[in-house]
Amino acid sequence: xxxxxxxxxxxxxxxxxxxxxxxxxxxxxxxxxxxxxxxxxxxxxxxxxxxxxxxxxxxxxxxxxxxxxxxxxxxxxxxxxxxxxxxxxxxxxxxxxxxxxxxxxxxxxxxxxxxxxxxxxxxxxxxxxxxxxxxxxxxxxxxxxxxxxxxxxxxxxxxxxxxxxxxxxxxxxxxxxxxxxxxxxxxxxxxxxxxxxxxxxxxxxxxxxxxxxxxxxxxxxxxxxxxxxxxxxxxxxxxxxxxxxxxxxxxxxxxxxxxxxxxxxxxxxxxxxxxxxxxxxxxxxxxxxxxxxxxxxxxxxxxxxxxxxxxxxxxxxxxxxxxxxxxxxxxxxxxxxxxxxxxxxxxxxxxxxxxxxxxxxxxx
Amino acid sequence: xxxxxxxxxxxxxxxxxxxxxxxxxxxxxxxxxxxxxxxxxxxxxxxxxxxxxxxxxxxxxxxxxxxxxxxxxxxxxxxxxxxxx
Numbered sequence: 001x002x003x004x005x006x007x008x009x010x011x012x013x014x015x016x017x018x019x020x021x022x023x024x025x026x027x028x029x030x031x032x033x034x035x036x037x038x039x040x041x042x043x044x045x046x047x048x049x050x051x052x053x054x055x056x057x058x059x060x061x062x063x064x065x066x067x068x069x070x071x072x073x074x075x076x077x078x079x080x081x082x083x084x085x086x087x088x089x090x091x092x093x094x095x096x097x098x099x100x101x102x103x104x105x106x107x108x109x110x111x112x113x114x115x116x117x118x119x120x121x122x123x124x125x126x127x128x129x130x131x132x133x134x135x136x137x138x139x140x141x142x143x144x145x146x147x148x149x150x151x152x153x154x155x156x157x158x159x160x161x162x163x164x165x166x167x168x169x170x171x172x173x174x175x176x177x178x179x180x181x182x183x184x185x186x187x188x189x190x191x192x193x194x195x196x197x198x199x200x201x202x203x204x205x206x207x208x209x210x211x212x213x214x215x216x217x218x219x220x221x222x223x224x225x226x227x228x229x230x231x232x233x234x235x236x237x238x239x240x241x242x243x244x245x246x247x248x249x250x251x252x253x254x255x256x257x258x259x260x261x262x263x264x265x266x267x268x269x270x271x272x273x274x275x276x277x278x279x280x281x282x283x284x285x286x287x288x289x290x291x292x293x294x295x296x297x298x299x300x301x302x303x304x305x306x307x308x309x310x311x312x313x314x315x316x317x318x319x320x321x322x323x324x325x326x327x328x329x330x331x332x333x334x335x336x337x338x339x340x341x342x343x344x345x346x347x348x349x350x351x352x353x354x355x356x357x358x359x360x361x362x363x364x
Numbered sequence: 365x366x367x368x369x370x371x372x373x374x375x376x377x378x379x380x381x382x383x384x385x386x387x388x389x390x391x392x393x394x395x396x397x398x399x400x401x402x403x404x405x406x407x408x409x410x411x412x413x414x415x416x417x418x419x420x421x422x423x424x425x426x427x428x429x430x431x432x433x434x435x436x437x438x439x440x441x442x443x444x445x446x447x448x449x
Contacts, residue, residue, distance in 0.1 A: 092425055120374055128381065178446040185444035300401055307389050307398050310382045311405035317378065318412035323426050337429065340437040 009212045011142040013219030016201060018149045019287045020227040022280030023101055024194040025156060026253045026273060028231055029238040031335055034247030036186025038239055039175045041232045043186025048228035050187075051195035054347070055224055057354045058198070059217055062205040064357055066213070070202035071298040074349070077356045086349050087299055090199065093345025094292045097197060098316045099323060100334060101285045102126050105278055106320065107327060112254060113274055123320045126278075130286045131313040134293060135306050138207050141290065145283050152276045153230075159253070159273060160237045162260045171243035172236070190231075192339030198224075199346035200291040251277075289313060371417045379413075 007015070029040070036043040065073040070090075075083045105126055106119035133141055176183060201220075208216050238252040241259065249255040254277075257270040290305075292312055297305035324330045386402075393399060415422035 092429070095425070096429075124374075124378060131385075181444050181446050185441070188440070188444065296401070297398075300397055302395060302398050302401075304398075307386065307393055307402055308405060310386050311402055311409060314378065314382055314409045315405060315412065318409055318416060319424065319426075322412055322416045322421070323424060325421075332434075333426070336441050337433050337437045340433055340440060341429065344433075 005137050005139050005207055006209045007138055007142045007207055009208055009215035009219045011146070012201075012204065012208050012216060013223040014146050014149065015142055015204070015287065016198070016220055017223040017227055018145045018280075018283050019200070020194050020198060020224065021230055022149075022152070022284040023104060023277065025152075025230060025234050025280065026251060026277045027104060028190065028194070029235045030247060030249055030252040032186050032190055032235060033239060033252070035189050035335075036182045037177065037247065038172060039183045040186050040235045040239065042175065042183050044190055044228060044232050044235060046183070046187040047191035047195050048224070050191055051198060052221065052224060054196065054350070055198060055220060057350060058202050058205070059220065061202065061354060061357060062216070063213055066210065067206055069204075069206055069294065069298055070199075070350075070353070071295055073357070074353045077353060077360060084299060086352065087295070089345050090349055091292065091295060093341055094200065094288060094295065095312075095316060095319070096333075096338070096341065096345075097200075098285060098288045098292065098312075099319045100338070101281050101288060102130075102316070103320045103330065105281045107330070108251060108254075108274070108277055112251060113271075120317075120321060124317060126282055126285060127313045127317045130282060130289050131309050133286045134290045134309045138204070138290065141286060145286075148279050148283060152280055155272045155276050156234070156253070159257045159260065159269065160233070162262060162266060162269075163237065163241060163256050166259055167237070167240040168243065169240055171240045171246075189335065189339050192342045193334070194227075196342035196346050199342075199350060200288060202350070203291040203294045204287075289316075367419070368417065371419075375413050375417060 028044075032040045032043060061070070061073060065076070068076070071083065071087065074086065078086070102123050103119070106122040109122045110117065110119055133144070205216070234253060238246045238249075238256060241256050242249060242252065246252055251273075254270050254273045257273045258268070260269055261267045289309065289312065293305040293309045296308055296312065302308075324333070390399065390402070411422065412424070414420065415424075
């Protein structure tokens with residue numbers, strides 16, 4: 001592991017919030033409401049509580065092995081070859097995440113803004129910028145993303161506030177007209193995206209300055225709490241604006257921004273949400289690419305991760321071109337397969353390592 | 365511009381960018397393992413590039429996932445879906 005770079009617990013908290021909120025704030029409300037209806041916010045609360053348990057397991061492992069990443073301590077706990085075999089699961093899931101995040105930008109741009117432009121025109125540029133950012137290192141990423149995240153949060157807060165005159169609170173009820181099943185369906189979906197994806201931070205925790213475990217725990221749980229609150233607010237605003245149509249609108253926050261018309265002065269500001277989606281997805285893709293590069297380099301015990309960043313980005317870029325036959329094919333992977341994929345991809349390897357760590361006594 | 369020509373131009377631009385960007389790091393790296401993994405990753409990318417350029421739909425990891433996870437995922441989705449009256 002590269003020991004030179006460190007970030008503060010607060011910076012790690014900001015990175016975590018950025019990672020969890022960046023693209024999901026725009027991508028989550030519509031499909032989640034489509035699955036859970038008016039109870040989408042309850043689904044988010046349920047999956048949020050489960051993600052706190054997941055984060056607790058990750059922080060426990062970090063406390064036991066403060067200088068080690070997931071690959072390094074699983075090698076210590078279960079051995080070299082079992083780690084290599086087990087790594088196929090998280091690596092495939094992380095690659096799927098990277099492809100998905102950037103393909104979402106391309107599909108959004110093609111369906112909402114620039115319909116005649118091929119998807120690769122957007123995805124190739126985002127991959128290039130993400131690879132450059134990963135090469136710059138985690139310190140640069142942490143500093144830069146704070147500024148971008150403040151801008152995105154300000155844009156989205158402004159859009160949600162400006163649309164206030166169109167809200168109708170009565171759309172929020174009934175919360176569970178079809179019983180508990182749609183809520184559970186929404187919780188299952190939102191646990192897959194974005195909550196279970198926080199597994200990636202098992203690769204980043206060793207970069208936090210030493211001796212700040214308490215601060216890191218506080219920063220991470222605060223970031224997760226803020227993320228749950230932000231996603232709930234964004235989902236509720238979508239429901240009270242569009243009512244029964246909220247689940248049908250493809251990019252509901254983008255559609256929400258289109259309805260804003262303040263004295264015919266502040267109008268047509270949906271491009272602000274478009275920019276936020278691009279910036280948010282870029283940040284999440286950068287953190288994911290960073291985690292994959294670290295994972296692969298540590299699996300092969302390299303001193304540095306930087307050489308393999310661009311080939312990994314290149315493979316992911318090519319998968320955005322050949323991985324799917326149609327947009328519908330992609331929608332099925334994201335909304336049906338992805339929520340299940342995170343279980344063998346992230347939850348199972350983490351559960352195995354936590355169980356072995358609990359059984360084995362810490363060495364003196 | 366035909367589909368195949370466009371695809372080949374896209375690939376040429378992407379590969380040139382990657383090799384231009386990586387050339388200095390490749391020269392300075394003394395670790396043979398790093399270079400070997402780099403070459404393996406590039407070979408995987410070439411496999412995908414051929415599939416893209418010739419529109420051949422080669423087998424990738426999504427096909428493996430499709431075989432193992434799509435069935436159970438659809439079953440869960442169906443079980444959690446409330447039938448419309």
